[in-house]
Amino acid sequence: MPKQGDEYERFVQDVYKVLNADDGLNNVVVQHNVKLKGISREHQIDVYWQFSYGTVAYRVAVECKDYQRPVTAEKIEAFRSTLLDANIQGIFASRSGFQSGAQQVAKAYGIQLMQIREPLSSDWDGCIKDIYINYVFRSVQNVRPVIIADLEWVKNNNVDREKVVGFHSDPRQTFVVINRGMPTECRTSFSELINKLPCDEEGSNKVFTWKYEDAYFEYDDIFMKIKGVKFEYDVIFSHEQQHFDAMNMAKAVGNNVITGESLLINIRNMVSDFGSKNKLISN
Numbered sequence: 001m002p003k004q005g006d007e008y009e010r011f012v013q014d015v016y017k018v019l020n021a022d023d024g025l026n027n028v029v030v031q032h033n034v035k036l037k038g039i040s041r042e043h044q045i046d047v048y049w050q051f052s053y054g055t056v057a058y059r060v061a062v063e064c065k066d067y068q069r070p071v072t073a074e075k076i077e078a079f080r081s082t083l084l085d086a087n088i089q090g091i092f093a094s095r096s097g098f099q100s101g102a103q104q105v106a107k108a109y110g111i112q113l114m115q116i117r118e119p120l121s122s123d124w125d126g127c128i129k130d131i132y133i134n135y136v137f138r139s140v141q142n143v144r145p146v147i148i149a150d151l152e153w154v155k156n157n158n159v160d161r162e163k164v165v166g167f168h169s170d171p172r173q174t175f176v177v178i179n180r181g182m183p184t185e186c187r188t189s190f191s192e193l194i195n196k197l198p199c200d201e202e203g204s205n206k207v208f209t210w211k212y213e214d215a216y217f218e219y220d221d222i223f224m225k226i227k228g229v230k231f232e233y234d235v236i237f238s239h240e241q242q243h244f245d246a247m248n249m250a251k252a253v254g255n256n257v258i259t260g261e262s263l264l265i266n267i268r269n270m271v272s273d274f275g276s277k278n279k280l281i282s283n
Contacts, residue, residue: 008066009033009046012093012116015252015265016047016062022271025051036061038085045086047093062091070094073101080109098257106258113257119250119264123274131244136237138199143171144232145190147217148209153225175218176210176229187218193229202237 010032017030034048047062063079065071071094083090091112092098098106098113106113121129149159171190178186197208211228252265253274262274 005064005066008095009064012062012064013047015116015254018265018269018271020049036086040085043082043086059088060091061086061088062093065094067094067096070097070099071102072099073105076102076105076111080111103257115255115257117253119247119253121247123253124246129246133242135240135242137240139236139238140194140197140199140233141236142234143194146230147226148228148230150225150227159224173219176212177216177218178212179214180216194231197231197233199235202235204234205232206235207232
């Protein structure tokens with residue numbers, strides 16, 4: 001079974017993987033439960049990493065305490081003893097913050113204090129926590145096209161009107177051709193015309209007519225000169241709401257007790273400044 005506090009230690013380990021990467025230390029391995037030899041004895045380190053900057057090597061130990069109450073000065077003193085014996089830099093992480101005496105000791109000895117915890121609903125007091133986006137989807141349905149033929153042209157060209165009846169069966173293969181046979185010929189499918197129908201208002205039996213001066217209706221091997229195409233159709237609205245809760249997008253909050261800096265890590269492991277409004281837990 002995991003020892004008490006192991007879950008919090010791994011939580012802090014994960015936080016420092018993200019913070020180190022955000023600081024440019026992408027190749028640093030952040031370890032959990034490491035044994036280090038000191039001058040007088042071996043030490044168990046909750047979270048540990050090391051890196052080099054130039055010719056200087058750095059080793060960092062993090063002590064993690066998942067206490068219900070703020071950490072006392074005695075715990076900071078004990079951790080300082082470990083740091084001195086192991087000749088290593090230290091960070092003390094606590095879920096519930098630090099007593100004022102612990103803060104004084106840490107400042108005196110150069111130990112960084114971090115309150116690392118999951119986000120709380122109160123963190124968003126005075127800020128936007130919930131975002132609601134309302135979507136309205138407009139759908140054109142039950143389209144009934146009516147061809148407005150150029151009757152004089154139809155009469156002069158002996159067009160078999162019965163052959164034109166099936167044009168509505170496939171709007172993708174049915175076209176209105178403007179300036180047919182000319183360099184400026186423009187072909188528009190019925191599907192494209194349907195997609196351009198006005199749909200700003202919901203309702204049934206709407207009517208919209210495309211009017212043309214020199215255009216032809218084409219379907220398979222049939223063509224006919226037309227004056228327009230009238231569409232009768234229905235517009236149906238459907239509604240959907242999407243809710244974004246900042247709590248669900250946040251992963252961890254890190255408060256530097258010494259500097260007052262607050263950081264937020266989101267579920268995509270992005271780090272951002274969380275401002276100074278987050279209150280540090282202390283006594």
